Amino acid sequence: MGRASQLEKFDESLEDPRVRGFIVLGSRGAGKSRLIEECLKRAEGAGRHIGRAVATAAAASIPLGTIAHLLPAEADLSDPVTGFASVARLLSRSGTDPAPLVIGVDDLHLLDVTSVVLLRQLMDVGVIFLLGSVSSAEPPGAAVAALSCGDSVQQVKLVDFGRSQVEELLEQVLGGYVGRNTVNQMFAASGGNPLYLRELVTGAMTGGILTCDGELWEMAPGRLPGTRRLTDLLRSRLSTASSEGRDVLEALALCEPLSVAQLTADAEPRTLDELERAELIVIGRERQRTAVRLAHPLYGEVLRADITTIRGQKTLLRHLSLLERSGARRREDAMRLATYRLAATGTADPALLMRAAALAIHTRAYANALSLLRAVPEEWHGVQYRLLLGKALYEAGEFEQAETVLSQAAALADDEQETLFVTGLRVQNLIWGLGVSQRTVREVIEAARHRVAGPSGHQVLTATEAAGCFALGEFPRSLALCSRLPLDSGPGPDVMTWLIAVTTTSATLAFLGRCEEAVTWARRAISVSAAVDAELYSMTTHETAHQSILMLALTESGHLAESRTVGEQAYRTLAQGLPSPEQRLLAFHLGRTAWLAGHPGQARRWYAELVRAARPYTAIVLPLALSGLAASAALQGDLQAAEAALAEYDRLTCAVHIPEERLGVAWLHAVRGELSHARAVLTAAAQDARERGQIAFESVLLTDLVRLGGAGEAAERLAEIAEATGGRFHRARAHLAAAWAGECPDRLLTAAGEMEAIGADLLAAEATCVAAGILRQAGDSRRAQAAALRAQLLAARCEGARTPALTTGGSGARLTRRQQEIALLVSQGMPRKDIAEQLGISVRTVDNHLQRIYAELGITTRRELATRLNGVVPSPLRPDSSSDHRNSHLSGSEAHRRP
Numbered sequence: 001m002g003r004a005s006q007l008e009k010f011d012e013s014l015e016d017p018r019v020r021g022f023i024v025l026g027s028r029g030a031g032k033s034r035l036i037e038e039c040l041k042r043a044e045g046a047g048r049h050i051g052r053a054v055a056t057a058a059a060a061s062i063p064l065g066t067i068a069h070l071l072p073a074e075a076d077l078s079d080p081v082t083g084f085a086s087v088a089r090l091l092s093r094s095g096t097d098p099a100p101l102v103i104g105v106d107d108l109h110l111l112d113v114t115s116v117v118l119l120r121q122l123m124d125v126g127v128i129f130l131l132g133s134v135s136s137a138e139p140p141g142a143a144v145a146a147l148s149c150g151d152s153v154q155q156v157k158l159v160d161f162g163r164s165q166v167e168e169l170l171e172q173v174l175g176g177y178v179g180r181n182t183v184n185q186m187f188a189a190s191g192g193n194p195l196y197l198r199e200l201v202t203g204a205m206t207g208g209i210l211t212c213d214g215e216l217w218e219m220a221p222g223r224l225p226g227t228r229r230l231t232d233l234l235r236s237r238l239s240t241a242s243s244e245g246r247d248v249l250e251a252l253a254l255c256e257p258l259s260v261a262q263l264t265a266d267a268e269p270r271t272l273d274e275l276e277r278a279e280l281i282v283i284g285r286e287r288q289r290t291a292v293r294l295a296h297p298l299y300g301e302v303l304r305a306d307i308t309t310i311r312g313q314k315t316l317l318r319h320l321s322l323l324e325r326s327g328a329r330r331r332e333d334a335m336r337l338a339t340y341r342l343a344a345t346g347t348a349d350p351a352l353l354m355r356a357a358a359l360a361i362h363t364r365a366y367a368n369a370l371s372l373l374r375a376v377p378e379e380w381h382g383v384q385y386r387l388l389l390g391k392a393l394y395e396a397g398e399f400e401q402a403e404t405v406l407s408q409a410a411a412l413a414d415d416e417q418e419t420l421f422v423t424g425l426r427v428q429n430l431i432w433g434l435g436v437s438q439r440t441v442r443e444v445i446e447a448a449r450h451r452v453a454g455p456s457g458h459q460v461l462t463a464t465e466a467a468g469c470f471a472l473g474e475f476p477r478s479l480a481l482c483s484r485l486p487l488d489s490g491p492g493p494d495v496m497t498w499l500i501a502v503t504t505t506s507a508t509l510a511f512l513g514r515c516e517e518a519v520t521w522a523r524r525a526i527s528v529s530a531a532v533d534a535e536l537y538s539m540t541t542h543e544t545a546h547q548s549i550l551m552l553a554l555t556e557s558g559h560l561a562e563s564r565t566v567g568e569q570a571y572r573t574l575a576q577g578l579p580s581p582e583q584r585l586l587a588f589h590l591g592r593t594a595w596l597a598g599h600p601g602q603a604r605r606w607y608a609e610l611v612r613a614a615r616p617y618t619a620i621v622l623p624l625a626l627s628g629l630a631a632s633a634a635l636q637g638d639l640q641a642a643e644a645a646l647a648e649y650d651r652l653t654c655a656v657h658i659p660e661e662r663l664g665v666a667w668l669h670a671v672r673g674e675l676s677h678a679r680a681v682l683t684a685a686a687q688d689a690r691e692r693g694q695i696a697f698e699s700v701l702l703t704d705l706v707r708l709g710g711a712g713e714a715a716e717r718l719a720e721i722a723e724a725t726g727g728r729f730h731r732a733r734a735h736l737a738a739a740w741a742g743e744c745p746d747r748l749l750t751a752a753g754e755m756e757a758i759g760a761d762l763l764a765a766e767a768t769c770v771a772a773g774i775l776r777q778a779g780d781s782r783r784a785q786a787a788a789l790r791a792q793l794l795a796a797r798c799e800g801a802r803t804p805a806l807t808t809g810g811s812g813a814r815l816t817r818r819q820q821e822i823a824l825l826v827s828q829g830m831p832r833k834d835i836a837e838q839l840g841i842s843v844r845t846v847d848n849h850l851q852r853i854y855a856e857l858g859i860t861t862r863r864e865l866a867t868r869l870n871g872v873v874p875s876p877l878r879p880d881s882s883s884d885h886r887n888s889h890l891s892g893s894e895a896h897r898r899p
Contacts, residue, residue, distance in 0.1 A: 006156050010039045010131075013154045014046070014102070020123040021130035023108070023148045026158030027279060031194045032133035035158065036104045039131055043102040048129075051103045055110035063114035070103060084118055088127045100129040108132040109144050116146050123152070160192030169194075170217070173201065174210075177605045179218040179612060180571070182210070186219075191296045199230035200298075214644065215608035215629065226298065234302045240278055244271045247315075249280060249294065253303035254312060255319045255340065257291040262322050316344035335359045339368070342375055350380045357388050364580065366396045383409050383418045390425055395580050399433030416452050420460045423448040424500070427464050431471040432581050435620055435654055441468045456494065459485055463501040470504050471620060473658050476693040479508045491528050499525055499546070507549050513695040513725030515557030522550035544570045548586045555593045556696055558729035560759030563593050584613050588621050591628050595663075596700070598762020601799035604632035611645075623654055623661050630664030634671040635801045642668045659689040660697040663704065670708050670804060673824030674838065675817065679710045686714075695721055703733045707766055707805050709817045711741035732758060736767055745771040745778075749787065756794065765794035766805035773808075819856075822849045827866045 006024075013019040022039065026032045040050050051070040059065035072090040076083055091101060103119070105111070111119075122128040130153075134144050148155060161169065166187045170178045190197040203225040204210035210219045241249055248267050252258060260283065263272060272292065275281040280299065283292050294300050307315070320340040323333060338356035341348040353372050360369035369392040376385060386409035393402035406426040413419045426444055430436045445465050452458055466481035482505040491498035502525045510518035525546045547570035554563035567590045574583050591606030610625040630645035646664055662685035669678035682705040689698035699721050702714040715737035722734035732754040739747030748771035755764035772787035795806060807827075808820050818839075825835045832850075836843045854860055 006035060006158075007038060007042060009154065009156060011042065011046075014043060014048070014129060017126075019129075019152055019154055020100075020126065021132070021147065021153035023130075023144075023153060023155045024133045024158060025135075025155060026133070027135065027160065027193065031158055032135075033106050036106060036131055036133050040102065040104045043129075043131075048099055048102050051101060053103065053105045055105060055107040055115075057110055060110050060112045063112055064118065065115075066105065066111055067103070067115050067119070084121050087118065088122055088125050091122065091127045100126055102129045102131055104131040106133050108134050108147055111147075120146050123147075161187075161190075161194065161197070162192060163187045166190070166192060166197060169197070170201070174212070174217045176212060177216050177608060179216050179609050181221070182217065182219040185221070189297045191298075193296070195233070196230065196296065196298060199227045199233075200225075203227045203230065213608075213612060215604070215641065216612050218612050226301070230298070231302060234296075234298055235306075238280065238299060238302065241275060241280060242271065244268065245275050245280075248272065248275060248292075249299065250303055250307055250311070251315055251319060252281065252292060252294050253300040253307070254315055254343075255336070256300070257286065257293045258319070260290045260292060262319065263292055265322060266318070313344045316340045320344065332359060332363075335363075335365075335368070335372075338372055342372065346375075348375065350376050354380070354385065354388065357392070361388065361391055361395070364395070364574065366392050366580070370396065383412045383414075383422070386412070387418075387421055387425065390422075390429070394425070394429045394433055397433075399429055402429045403434060410447075413451075416454065416457050419448050419451045420457055420464075423461065424464050427468050431468055432585075432620065435656055437656075438468075438472050438474070441472070460494070460497045463497050463504070466508075467500055467504045470508050472656055473692060473694065475508050475511050478504060479512065482508065495528065499529055502528075503546055503549050506553055510549075510553045510556040511694060511696040513556075513699070513721060513727055513730055515553060515725070515727040515729070518553035519550070519557055522546065522553045526550060544574060544582050544586065548582065548589050551586070551589045551593065555589065555596060556729060557727060558732065558758040560593055560597045564590065564597075567593065584610055584621050587613065588624060588628075591625070591632075595628060595632060597759050598765070598798045598801060600632040600635040600801050604629060604636065607632060620654075620656050623649055623652055623657060626652075627661040627664035631667040634664075634667045635803065636799070637671065637802055639668065639671065642671075658697060659685040659692070659694060660700060663701070666704065666708075671802070673804075673821060673826075673828050673830070675708050675804060675821040675824065676839065678708050679705055682708070683710070683713065686717075690717075695725065699730055699733055703736070703763070706733075706737045706740050707763070707803060709804070709820060711737050715741040729758060729760075732760075736763065739767070740770065743774055745774045745783075745787070748774070752790075752794075761794055761797040762801055762803070765791050765798060766803060768794060769806050819849050819853050822846060823853050823865060826850065826853075826862055829866075 010022055013022045024032045024035055040052065044050050053067050053070060055066045064071070071087055075087045075090055105119075119128070119130055123130050130147060132147065134148075147153070163183065167178060167183045170183060170186065186197060186200055190200055201210065204219055206227070207225040209225055210217060212218075238246075238249060244267050248263055248271060251263065251266075260269075260272065272281065272283065276283055279295050281292055282295050283290060285291070294303075304312075317340075320337065323337060323340070334352060335356040338348050338352045342353070353376050357369045357372040357376075360366070360372060369388070373385065373389050373392060386405050390402045390406040390409060393399075393405060403426070406422055406429060409422045410419070410426065413422050423444060427441055430441055430444065442465075445461055445468070449458065449461055452461060462481050462484055466478045466485075469475075469478035469481060482501050485497075485501045486492075487498065487501055487505065502521050506518045506521035506525065509515070509521065529546055547566055551563045551567040551570070554560075554566065567586055571583065571586045571590065574580065574586075587606050587610040591603045591610060594600075594603035594606060607625045607629040610621060611629055614622040614625055626645045626649040630642040630649070633639075633641035633645065642664070646668065649661075649664065662681050666678045666681040666685070669675070669681065682701050686698050686701040686705065689695075689701060699718065702718050702721075705711075705714045706718075715734070718730070718734040718737045722730045732751065735747070735754060736751040739751045748767045752764040752767035752771070755761075755767065768787050768791035772784050772791055775781075775784035775787055791806075795801070804820060804824060808823060821839070822835060825838070826832075830838075832843050832846045836846045839846075853865070859865055
């Protein structure tokens with residue numbers, strides 16, 4: 001039940017003469033006191049007399065100690081029987097309002113017996129309406145039972161926030177998007193407790209750890225900074241534990257989770273029961289054992305800070321001994337043994353450290369893996385050690401260090417298997433981490449070929465080269481290399497190589513337009529990876545990488561909703577802390593899918609998250625993310641953010657670029673009204689994509705050319721792509737382009753239906769809006785009105801997107817391309833002289849076009865034009881926003897031309 005619902009229930013209870021009380025239950029810090037105060041203010045606002053009291057353990061030893069200040073001074077309480085009656089009589093006469101006095105009491109469970117009896121009697125005779133709070137951490141006592149029994153008392157229970165509620169609250173408080181890793185950290189640390197959450201945010205803000213880059217609030221991973229108040233609150237909570245209970249809590253702070261059997265080796269079962277009742281620990285089933293954890297991660301922070309070094313070592317060694325005596329049979333036990341031993345003694349068996357590091361990498365605990373590996377003595381620094389260290393460094397984003405370590409491993413490798421492992425991981429780091437050139441990657445692979453003799457080894461290198469070619473945008477070559485491998489026969493003994501090749505095949509097919517085949521291969525890879533031991537291939541990729549490829553294939557095949565579901569589920573499974581390469585890849589696909597769906601708000605958030613994670617590096621995803629961010633911001637009308645993203649894009653020095661990156665600059669031109677520039681950028685980019693064989697990118701770019709007035713130029717090529725690929729999304733794009741070029745409202749409405757079924761809401765809205773304008777101009781007002789309503793409903797899904805098709809398409813006016821461009825520029829507030837200079841025409845020509853525009857739209861002023869197209873009145877451009885200044889890096893068809 002939300003806060004609004006809780007207040008509404010209180011209002012109903014207060015007005016119901018049968019109800020005499022309203023009790024709020026919840027954990028400490030859940031907001032009980034704040035809700036009580038809000039209820040009292042509402043009661044006072046409704047004209048009711050109110051009183052406040054806070055019960056404490058100290059006051060509980062004094063009869064009526066908590067509520068004495070609320071009682072009439074003349075009441076004689078020497079005789080409880082007559083005294084209680086006199087209090088009721090005096091209170092009922094104390095005001096002209098016959099309604100009961102509303103008394104709010106925090107922590108009812110701490111009331112003394114005399115206060116409980118008096119309050120209950122006053123409730124029963126209708127003199128007071130009791131508003132109270134009770135901590136759910138306390139066992140229900142006689143006081144609470146007496147005051148809350150019967151149908152005349154309403155109860156509400158406050159529950160801690162869920163993750164989505166924490167995210168919503170953080171964004172409301174901070175006034176912007178919050179990174180998902182930060183939301184996860186805040187949610188996990190606070191346990192959804194509102195008080196803890198508030199103190200965490202306060203501490204993070206004060207410490208400068210929670211910062212905003214203009215798009216996204218993000219917190220550096222690591223220890224969560226709280227406040228002195230939070231620490232005191234937590235210490236107060238933990239101080240309620242007995243001495244034996246404290247031992248249990250400290251053991252959990254250092255070693256959680258622990259089994260009940262491990263804890264009861266030193267503690268009585270009743271101790272665990274007491275801690276669970278006090279909500280200091282939680283006990284639940286985890287696979288085949290009953291595991292015990294601290295109720296809040298913050299408890300562990302406070303406990304660890306208070307444990308002395310000697311006491312901590314003693315605790316670790318005791319549980320290390322227990323774990324060794326139990327046989328340490330679980331997979332994760334090796335990591336626990338090494339971690340305990342290292343923390344307690346500063347050293348551990350090198351073989352155990354290596355095994356534990358491999359497990360840490362598999363579970364994505366990369367910081368832990370690095371800590372374990374750095375404790376391995378130098379004489380163990382062979383190829384296997386460097387492989388593990390290189391992998392951990394790569395996943396932690398330390399790409400330069402990873403290349404150094406992996407280069408050393410390549411030089412030390414003395415057998416074929418080691419060479420293949422090192423080469424695969426090194427190529428991955430060079431491309432996705434450092435973003436190096438094609439030549440460098442091929443040199444690494446060729447060097448490995450000279451050291452590999454067997455056919456199976458050469459197949460591994462072929463799969464590695466194919467993956468590299470895909471990442472570098474060489475899709476036809478990548479597919480040709482994959483076709484040399486025996487994929488149809490199944491994974492065989494080398495599952496890792498098969499998975500790499502199949503994943504590459506799926507991704508390449510998706511970008512080449514063979515979408516249904518791509519989906520089939522992606523699903524096959526996922527089914528195989530789920531059936532094998534993931535540790536076998538964790539040195540090169542994780543299972544979520546296969547999910548990202550499935551997401552790509554689903555998006556390209558026109559199943560946007562399913563793609564988004566797959567991507568979000570995979571993203572949630574990833575570890576918190578430093579973003580991994582697979583997180584960045586998923587964020588890119590989620591942003592791109594949202595963009596293709598016409599949801600610029602969602603796309604902007606994903607791209608902003610990706611930019612924040614990828615900003616230290618200039619590899620493949622950062623330019624894509626900045627371009628996507630610019631396009632999304634432009635579509636929302638935030639030109640300042642779009643310009644800032646493109647300015648950062650211009651400063652990049654990347655070896656690899658793809659044509660779809662040009663969407664950012666194209667849409668900034670378009671939203672400014674510079675449609676001819678936008679079309680020139682898109683035409684050049686689409687041609688670039690065609691020459692590279694990148695059909696998916698070409699199709700997207702040509703579709704946007706259609707939306708910006710270039711349907712005649714794009715329709716034929718989109719039809720060719722649809723015929724060649726047969727893909728659902730490609731067919732729908734071709735139908736849309738043909739209908740737009742032919743100005744056929746019926747075909748436009750049909751194409752809009754196809755796009756809506758795919759999930760491309762903005763394309764559907766634009767097509768419907770244009771159809772409405774054509775129908776209105778043809779005099780078919782009934783169908784025009786119906787189409788306009790449908791367009792409005794579709795556009796409402798698109799998070800405030802404003803495109804030329806939505807602003808001019810539904811007007812019913814027959815404007816030429818040039819007139820559309822001039823109308824949009826005028827609506828942005830650009831002076832006629834600047835428009836003439838930008839378009840290379842005279843001011844007189846601009847004026848002539850404006851006269852025709854006004855006549856077509858039935859208006860007479862710039863103000864009316866801006867209102868018609870944008871719904872706002874234009875503001876004059878600032879002097880420093882002249883045409884030349886704005887287009888210093890966005891001018892003409894050469895803007896952002898890439899090799």
